[in-house]
Amino acid sequence: MSATDTLPKSLKWTCDPAISQLISCMDSLGPHYRTEHLDSDPVEDFEEILHLLSRRELNSVVKIHNIILFCNQEQCPCVSNSCQIAIEVMEDVRPLALMIEECRELYAILTTPHIRSLMASHDIVAQRDYIPKLNQYPEEVDEDEESMKIVQLVKSHETVSDGTKDTEPIVGATIKADEETGKILIARVMHGGAADRSGLISVGDEVVEVNGINVQNKSPADVLQILQMAQNTITFKLIPNEGKPVIRESRVRLRALFTYDPSDDTFIPCKEAGLSFVKGEVLHIVSQDDQFWWQARKENDRNMRAGLIPSRVLQEKRVLRMRDEMMSNQNSEESEDFDREEIPTYEDVARLFPRPGFFRPIILIGPNGVGRHELKKRLLAIDLTRFSSVIPHTSRPPKMGEIHGMDYYFDTRSKMLADIASGLYLEHGEFKGNIYGTRITTIIEHIEKGLQPVLIPHYQGLKVLRTQEIKPFTIYVKPPERTRLILSRKETIGTSKSFTESDFDEMILQDKRLEFHYGHLFDVTVVNDDIDVAVESISREISRLDQDAQWVPSTWVQ
Numbered sequence: 001m002s003a004t005d006t007l008p009k010s011l012k013w014t015c016d017p018a019i020s021q022l023i024s025c026m027d028s029l030g031p032h033y034r035t036e037h038l039d040s041d042p043v044e045d046f047e048e049i050l051h052l053l054s055r056r057e058l059n060s061v062v063k064i065h066n067i068i069l070f071c072n073q074e075q076c077p078c079v080s081n082s083c084q085i086a087i088e089v090m091e092d093v094r095p096l097a098l099m100i101e102e103c104r105e106l107y108a109i110l111t112t113p114h115i116r117s118l119m120a121s122h123d124i125v126a127q128r129d130y131i132p133k134l135n136q137y138p139e140e141v142d143e144d145e146e147s148m149k150i151v152q153l154v155k156s157h158e159t160v161s162d163g164t165k166d167t168e169p170i171v172g173a174t175i176k177a178d179e180e181t182g183k184i185l186i187a188r189v190m191h192g193g194a195a196d197r198s199g200l201i202s203v204g205d206e207v208v209e210v211n212g213i214n215v216q217n218k219s220p221a222d223v224l225q226i227l228q229m230a231q232n233t234i235t236f237k238l239i240p241n242e243g244k245p246v247i248r249e250s251r252v253r254l255r256a257l258f259t260y261d262p263s264d265d266t267f268i269p270c271k272e273a274g275l276s277f278v279k280g281e282v283l284h285i286v287s288q289d290d291q292f293w294w295q296a297r298k299e300n301d302r303n304m305r306a307g308l309i310p311s312r313v314l315q316e317k318r319v320l321r322m323r324d325e326m327m328s329n330q331n332s333e334e335s336e337d338f339d340r341e342e343i344p345t346y347e348d349v350a351r352l353f354p355r356p357g358f359f360r361p362i363i364l365i366g367p368n369g370v371g372r373h374e375l376k377k378r379l380l381a382i383d384l385t386r387f388s389s390v391i392p393h394t395s396r397p398p399k400m401g402e403i404h405g406m407d408y409y410f411d412t413r414s415k416m417l418a419d420i421a422s423g424l425y426l427e428h429g430e431f432k433g434n435i436y437g438t439r440i441t442t443i444i445e446h447i448e449k450g451l452q453p454v455l456i457p458h459y460q461g462l463k464v465l466r467t468q469e470i471k472p473f474t475i476y477v478k479p480p481e482r483t484r485l486i487l488s489r490k491e492t493i494g495t496s497k498s499f500t501e502s503d504f505d506e507m508i509l510q511d512k513r514l515e516f517h518y519g520h521l522f523d524v525t526v527v528n529d530d531i532d533v534a535v536e537s538i539s540r541e542i543s544r545l546d547q548d549a550q551w552v553p554s555t556w557v558q
């Protein structure tokens with residue numbers, strides 16, 4: 001009696017043909033094999049393996065695997081980013097959820113853990129679509145070719161963002177020569193590229209032939225030339241890398257705190273494989289396997305190819321080197337104010353969804369005299385029930401008519417000094433022998449009351465405010481270019497301040513320095529040219545916070 005005969009009748013039909021064959025082979029061989037583990041019983045092990053192979057669960061898993069592996073084009077999923085689409089749908093229906101029942105229901109469905117897990121699994125399968133397929137193996141294979149694989153890929157002709165054609169590293173993989181042997185090896189497989197989608201090429205595979213041309217004694221440049229010359233399809237003969245690493249797509253999202261252009265980078269292993277991005281863009285990091293070069297794609301980019309970006313370590317090294325060079329050329333007075341400790345590379349981010357009754361405090365930051373007080377005044381005038389001004393503390397005695405908690409919080413000098421020393425103040429200063437300052441707890445009280453404080457701190461206060469508790473939204477108020485700046489400020493808007501030429505120069509200089517040193521901390525930039533237009537832009541940005549999910553440091557949404 002064979003092992004399959006022992007299966008209950010209801011299970012027989014589910015048995016995968018390959019497993020069934022394996023069971024028959026085992027049956028005919030019997031439990032006569034050697035084992036290195038002296039304490040294990042061969043008969044018991046044999047029975048256990050048979051039992052495992054006969055299990056319905058295993059057979060179902062193999063069946064699903066085969067369906068995914070051999071699915072034809074019609075069975076391929078039409079999207080591979082259902083999680084992303086679901087988030088976008090949630091953002092769209094959320095404002096309507098209070099009014100329309102169907103929107104409420106859809107929102108609830110999309111947030112259930114089961115549906116989210118189902119979509120995540122769907123995307124994982126979809127992102128590895130198995131096209132193009134493996135070329136047929138030749139029927140007669142030389143004995144010494146047995147350990148080779150032949151892979152045929154379609155050469156990419158997709159248009160990339162800069163409008164040029166075919167700048168992908170041809171098949172979504174980069175090559176290198178092994179330092180010791182000179183063999184041509186697959187150096188990187190770009191996520192989402194043709195090689196990755198085929199699932200048939202791995203890092204470390206040795207390239208033996210390209211389109212029938214033996215490349216064993218050729219340089220990477222020669223091979224690249226062959227690849228460039230190829231039309232439509234490229235056939236590789238590869239010796240598989242034995243220790244093939246398992247690549248898992250990471251779910252990390254990072255906000256770039258610097259701008260990167262691979263075409264300017266002399267160190268990138270393959271310029272065409274690079275991904276350019278600008279400061280503030282959110283990147284989906286798909287692989288951090290390499291210490292120096294990560295693979296990423298832009299968030300919301302439906303083009304599934306990933307590109308190379310410098311890793312955090314590499315970027316930090318570069319910034320340090322650049323700073324050293326700048327320090328040696330710069331006069332020390334100019335830079336002493338700025339934070340030299342922090343090296344802006346990438347910031348881990350997550351989505352913060354709007355929450356009824358919670359408003360993110362607004363920070364207006366900008367060079368001296370750019371108009372932050374004026375803008376704050378105008379914002380408060382729009383809606384006094386929503387926007388608030390945080391009342392400062394002072395050690396000065398109250399003047400006639402001043403009310404504690406309305407004009408200032410009046411406190412003793414010794415208490416204020418002690419609180420400042422304990423880090424309870426966002427900022428403080430001394431004027432005519434009296435201390436003035438804003439307490440962090442006062443800001444939190446406003447948030448808890450459902451108000452939206454508008455803050456105009458010194459730029460050094462930015463880091464103190466960017467916390468999980470406060471979750472501020474930072475608007476950089478930028479002066480317009482010089483001619484417009486002078487013109488707009490001459491068309492006085494009814495205040496006493498008059499600017500000199502050197503005030504304008506100083507404002508422009510400060511603008512450059514603030515953007516350079518603190519630009520990575522700004523959520524948006526608004527140019528204060530025409531004041532009404534600036535107020536309108538700021539209001540628009542603020543109302544977006546009520547509607548859309550925002551990318552914030554991931555520690556804020558734990």
Ligand SMILES: Nc1ncnc2c1ncn2[C@@H]1O[C@H](COP(=O)(O)OP(=O)(O)OP(=O)(O)O)[C@@H](O)[C@H]1O
Nearest residue numbers: 368369370371372373374488489495497529530531
């Ligand atoms: N867009 C504008 N057009 C014309 N004048 C403006 C504009 N914005 C601000 N001003 C004027 O410029 C002067 C300086 O503005 P404000 O005091 O608001 O600057 P600030 O950024 O708060 O300065 P500081 O940070 O040094 O206190 C004020 O007289 C203000 O009315």
